[in-house]
Amino acid sequence: MAPLLDVRDLTVRFDTRDGTVQAVTGVTYSLEAGETLAVVGESGSGKSVHVLAMMGLIPKPPGRIAAGQALFEGRDLLTMSEKEMRDLRGGKIGMIFQDPMSSLNPVLTVGFQIVESLRRHLGLSKKAAWARAAELLDFVGIPEPQRRVKQYPHQFSGGMRQRAMIAIGIACEPKLLIADEPTTALDVTVQAQVLDLMRRLRKQLGMAMIWITHDMGVVAGIADNVQVMYGGRVQERGPARAVFHDTRSAYTWGLLHSLPDHDDPPAKFGEKGRRLVQIPGYPPDMTDPPKGDPFAPRNRFATERCHLEVPPLVQAADAAPGHLVAAWYDLRPLRAEAAVAGGAA
Ligand SMILES: Nc1ncnc2c1ncn2[C@@H]1O[C@H](COP(=O)(O)OP(=O)(O)OP(=O)(O)O)[C@@H](O)[C@H]1O
Ligand SMILES: [Mg+2]
Structure with a gap:
């Protein structure tokens, strides 16, 4: 059966005096x-x-849908x-x-x-x-x-x-x-x-x-599924438990785990009132985002390729079905190190 909502390559821009804000880029997912x-x-x-x-x-202008479709029960919301x-x-x-x-x-x-x-x-x-x-x-x-x-x-x-x-x-x-x-x-x-x-x-x-x-x-x-966004792109998506317990994106890891601190223990699955953790550094200027993975400048595990090329969102290796990640690195061997050091960023 077709999904209830099928979002494909949704890309949104705002043309402002300071430049074009690349607010959302290539967001693709479906919702049952x-x-x-x-x-x-x-x-x-x-x-x-x-x-x-x-x-x-969104106000048009300055906003515009630069690309994509969002099919709700098969009809495109973006052209209605x-x-x-x-x-x-x-x-x-x-x-x-x-x-x-x-x-x-x-x-x-x-x-x-x-x-x-x-x-x-x-x-x-x-x-x-x-x-x-x-x-x-x-x-x-x-x-x-x-x-x-x-x-x-x-x-x-x-x-x-x-x-x-x-x-x-x-x-x-x-x-x-x-x-x-x-x-x-x-x-x-x-x-x-x-x-x-x-x-x-x-x-x-x-x-x-x-x-x-x-x-x-x-x-x-x-949530059944979690979608983690950064710099207008999806960094990781998958079943909630998989994203929490088998985290594959350094960005997600950074949101879930802070520096060890008695007042601020790492997030536990199911813990009430738990906010996202502060990651050192700042989100990118979306009028001039990084060339590669938008999180690369704040990611201490970033490889050279991360700085040069945007990674596609793909099924993570040996992960739960539907657990997708956009990363050139493999976080698995790095997670232990990150836990010891107390953070991903
Ligand atoms: N009307 C607008 N004109 C120009 N830029 C805009 C406009 N609305 C949103 N943006 C930009 O689009 C980007 C995405 O904004 P968005 O509101 O989706 O963020 P968000 O993830 O919902 O953040 P928050 O958690 O603060 O609600 C930001 O860079 C924002 O400055
Ligand atoms: Mg918001």
Whole structure:
């Protein structure tokens, strides 16, 4: 069966006064129905732009899709008309973003915003849509949904606004939910509740998810597969356990393991609230990225070839099926050394 989403060679550029930002280059992957893919990487690695581009949400100009396809149920999202795209957004594809205040309309009640989506995409009557909106608020754990449904976003606490965003994102029971750092602004308890909720929803609705996060605990708790991005490219992708326990990219290794420190022990699979580790050095200037592997300048295992030629993303040797890496070096013999020295970079 064809995958739900098939992204091929997605390449996004921003033409700015300071030059062309090579935000996303050659991103290729597929997502099966019901699958959860976590996308991780440092700030500026292209995580948000790659999903925004698929959803027709990057500003054009300065943005442009320089190459690629993103087939959703066989139709290319990148060449769809604005009307087709609007029919999909909030319908078969739900979205939740980091900052609920920028996504919720402050002058409309929370209920109205859900109702609008239900009427537009599912054609529900006014009455049925309002009843369903209250049900959805209840479903995401908002107390007194009948009263809350008539309130405005500013009357909600931060955690409740995030839940309201989730209610809107899942209102039409999407086949695919795209969540961009949806729990970052929440305190740890609320985060755990939201994650439980998402796991429940995924099961009940059978939806696939693309989950962008910096939190390795979240990744371990929710992802089937993990995609690690750097410099607008995919560095490593594979089943979550394989990427954690049989890491093949020095960049991934650097994100997972810091210098030994009692206050900052290495990440453990499944550990809650675990953030990505700081890697020494800085991400590249994407208007003038390195010629070869973008991570090479920060990678102490980089070979001469890493500096000259971009490595392709290929199945890693003797690794789990679907565990791909873009690297000219073999990290396996280097991992022990890296662990002793306390980091990859
Ligand atoms: N409108 C824009 N104009 C110019 N450059 C942009 C624009 N939007 C994004 N970029 C650039 O595209 C690159 C990728 O940005 P993106 O927002 O995808 O990063 P990210 O991985 O989501 O980071 P974060 O973790 O901080 O959210 C960055 O170099 C960013 O500066
Ligand atoms: Mg982002």
